[in-house]
Amino acid sequence: MSEKNTTQKDDIIIRTHNITKVYVLGSVEKVYALRGISVEVRRGEYLSILGPSGSGKSTFFNMVGALDRPTEGHVMVDGYNLQTLNQKQLAWIRCHKMGYIFQQFNLIQTMTALENVALPRIFAGEKPEDAREQAAEILKVVGLGHRMTHLPSQVSGGQQQRIAIARALVNKPSIILADEPTGNLDLKTGEEIIALLGEMKERFGITIITATHDMKMLSASDTVVWIKDGRADRVAHKGEFNVSIGTIDGKTLA
Amino acid sequence: MDENKAIIPEQQQVSWLVTVQVSWAGIKRRFFRSLITMSGVVLAIAFLTYMQLQNVIVKGLIKADDQVLNVLLQKAGVDIYSGDSSDRMMLLLIILSLLACLVGIVNSMLMSVTERIKEIGTLKCLGALDGFIIRSYFIESSMQGVAGTALGCVIGLVVALSAALSNYGRYVFPNLAYGGVFLALLLSFLVGTMLSIVAAILPAYMAAKKQPVDAMRVEE
Numbered sequence: 394m395s396e397k398n399t400t401q402k403d404d405i406i407i408r409t410h411n412i413t414k415v416y417v418l419g420s421v422e423k424v425y426a427l428r429g430i431s432v433e434v435r436r437g438e439y440l441s442i443l444g445p446s447g448s449g450k451s452t453f454f455n456m457v458g459a460l461d462r463p464t465e466g467h468v469m470v471d472g473y474n475l476q477t478l479n480q481k482q483l484a485w486i487r488c489h490k491m492g493y494i495f496q497q498f499n500l501i502q503t504m505t506a507l508e509n510v511a512l513p514r515i516f517a518g519e520k521p522e523d524a525r526e527q528a529a530e531i532l533k534v535v536g537l538g539h540r541m542t543h544l545p546s547q548v549s550g551g552q553q554q555r556i557a558i559a560r561a562l563v564n565k566p567s568i569i570l571a572d573e574p575t576g577n578l579d580l581k582t583g584e585e586i587i588a589l590l591g592e593m594k595e596r597f598g599i600t601i602i603t604a605t606h607d608m609k610m611l612s613a614s615d616t617v618v619w620i621k622d623g624r625a626d627r628v629a630h631k632g633e634f635n636v637s638i639g640t641i642d643g644k645t646l647a
Numbered sequence: 648m649d650e651n652k653a654i655i656p657e658q659q660q661v662s663w664l665v666t667v668q669v670s671w672a673g674i675k676r677r678f679f680r681s682l683i684t685m686s687g688v689v690l691a692i693a694f695l696t697y698m699q700l701q702n703v704i705v706k707g708l709i710k711a712d713d714q715v716l717n718v719l720l721q722k723a724g725v726d727i728y729s730g731d732s733s734d735r736m737m738l739l740l741i742i743l744s745l746l747a748c749l750v751g752i753v754n755s756m757l758m759s760v761t762e763r764i765k766e767i768g769t770l771k772c773l774g775a776l777d778g779f780i781i782r783s784y785f786i787e788s789s790m791q792g793v794a795g796t797a798l799g800c801v802i803g804l805v806v807a808l809s810a811a812l813s814n815y816g817r818y819v820f821p822n823l824a825y826g827g828v829f830l831a832l833l834l835s836f837l838v839g840t841m842l843s844i845v846a847a848i849l850p851a852y853m854a855a856k857k858q859p860v861d862a863m864r865v866e867e
Contacts, residue, residue, distance in 0.1 A: 455860045460772065460858060460859045460860040461858045461859075461860045461861070462858065473655055478655055479657070480776075480777070481657035481658045481776060482655040482656070482657055482658070484657075484658035484771070484774050484775070484776050485655055485656055485657060485658040485774070486655065487771070487772055487773070487774050487859075488658055488773065488774020489774070491772075493772045493773075495769075495863075499765070499769040499772075499863070501673070501766060501769065501770075502766075503672065503673040503676040503677050504672055504673065504676075505672075508669075508672055512669070512770075512773050513773045513774055515661060515665060515669060516658070516661060516773055516774035516775055516776075516779070517774065518659050518661075520665075521665060521668055521669070544676070560773070564774075
C-alpha cells in the first residue's frame with residue numbers, strides 16, 4: 394500500500410488513482426458513492442476492503458474488478474489503464490487476469506461443476522474437451538474430484554463456493570476478487586474457504602482482494618483498507634491492526 | 648506501470664459450434680422450463696392458425712354457392728350475403744388473434760430471459776463477449792420458436808379442419824383453397840418463429856450491453 398511504498402514499481406499490480414463514482418438520480422440529485430480513492434496493491438498481497446453498507450465498499454470493489462467504470466480517475470491493472478480499453482479488451486482482462494468469487498456463488502445452475510469450471514477456459518479459446526480436462530484437474534486441487542458431474546443444486550454451500558473458486562482459478566489469473574466469499578456460509582465452512590483461498594494464494598502467487606465483514610478474513614489479510622463515506626478512511630498492514638473476537642479495535646490505530 | 652506497456656488483446660469470439668455445445672447442456676437440463684415457454688408459443692400460434700384457416704375454409708364454402716351448403720353455413724351462423732362487411736369482420740378477428748399471439752409469445756419468451764439476467768452478468772465476468780450471450784439465446788429461442796410454432800400450426804390445422812368437417816362434412820375438401828391454407832400456415836410460422844427469437848434476443852442483448860455488475864444486481 395502507498396504508505397509503505399518502498400517496493401519496486403513492477404510489484405504493484407493494481408493502482409487506483411483518485412477514482413470517483415457519481416450516480417445521478419433523476420435530473421439533479423447526485424449521489425457520490427466514491428469521492429476519490431487512491432490505493433496501490435502489491436503482487437501477491439492479500440487485501441481486505443472493509444466498510445459498512447453504503448460506504449462505497451462494493452462500488453470500489455467493482456471498479457478494481459473491471460466490472461464497472463468510474464466516473465473520474467482511473468484504475469491500472471497489471472500496467473493497463475482500464476479506462477482506455479474497449480469492451481472486448483475488458484472481456485479479455487476479466488477472462489485472463491481476474492477470477493471472481495461471489496457471496497451468492499453465482500454458478501450457472503444448469504451446468505455441472507465440471508462445465509461451470511470449464512467455461513472460462515472455453516471463453517479463453519480452449520477446445521471444450523481440453524477445457525474439461527483442465528477443469529477436472531483444478532476441481533481436484535480444491536478437493537472436489539468426486540463431485541464433478543454434480544449440479545450446483547446437488548452439493549452443499551461450501552462445495553458450491555469451492556466450485557466457484559476452481560472456476561476463478563482455472564484461467565490462472567493474477568488477481569482473485571472475492572465479494573463477501575464467506576457471507577453465505579457457516580462458521581466452519583467459511584474458515585475452510587478462507588484457508589483454501591490462502592493456500593491458493595501461496596500456491597499460485599495470486600493477489601487476493603476481498604470485500605468483507607468477516608473478522609476471520611481480516612486475520613488472514615496482509616493489508617486492510619477501511620472505506621467510509623466513499624473515501625479510504627484508513628489503511629493498515631499486518632501487525633498494525635488488532636483483531637479481537639467479534640470486533641476490530643480500529644481506534645488504537647495511529 | 649506505463650500505459651503503453653503492451654496492447655491488450657481483444658477477447659476472441661467463441662465459434663458457433665462451441666456455442667451450440669455449451670448451450671445444449673443448459674437447454675437439456677431446462678427442458679421442463681422450456682416446455683412451459685414453448686406451450687405459450689404453441690397456444691398462441693394454434694389460435695392464430697385456427698382463426699386464419701376458419702376464414703379460408705368458410706370463404707371457400709361461400710364461393711361454392713351450393714343450396715344445401717348455404718343452409719349449413721347459415722345454421723353455423725355465417726352471414727353469407729353481406730360480402731365485404733363479413734370480410735372486414737374476419738380480418739378484424741384475425742388481427743385480434745395476431746395481437747393476442749404477439750402478447751402471448753413475447754410474454755413467455757421475455758420471462759424465460761429476464762429470470763436469467765443475473766446469469767448473463769456472471770457469464771460476462773467469466774469473459775463472455777456480448778456476441779456469445781446473444782448467440783446462445785438465439786440458439787435456444789429459435790429451437791423453442793420453431794418447435795412451438797410447428798406444433799401450434801399442426802394443432803390449429805387439426806382443430807380448424809375437424810370443426811369444419813363436423814359442420815359441413817363432405818363439402819369441406821372439394822371447396823378448400825389449398826393456396827390459402829398454405830399462406831395461412833406460412834404467416835403463422837413466420838410470426839411464431841420471428842416473434843420468439845426477437846422477444847428472447849432483445850432483452851438478452853440489453854442485459855449483455857450492461858456493465859456486468861449492473862446485470863448481476865438484477866433481482867431474480
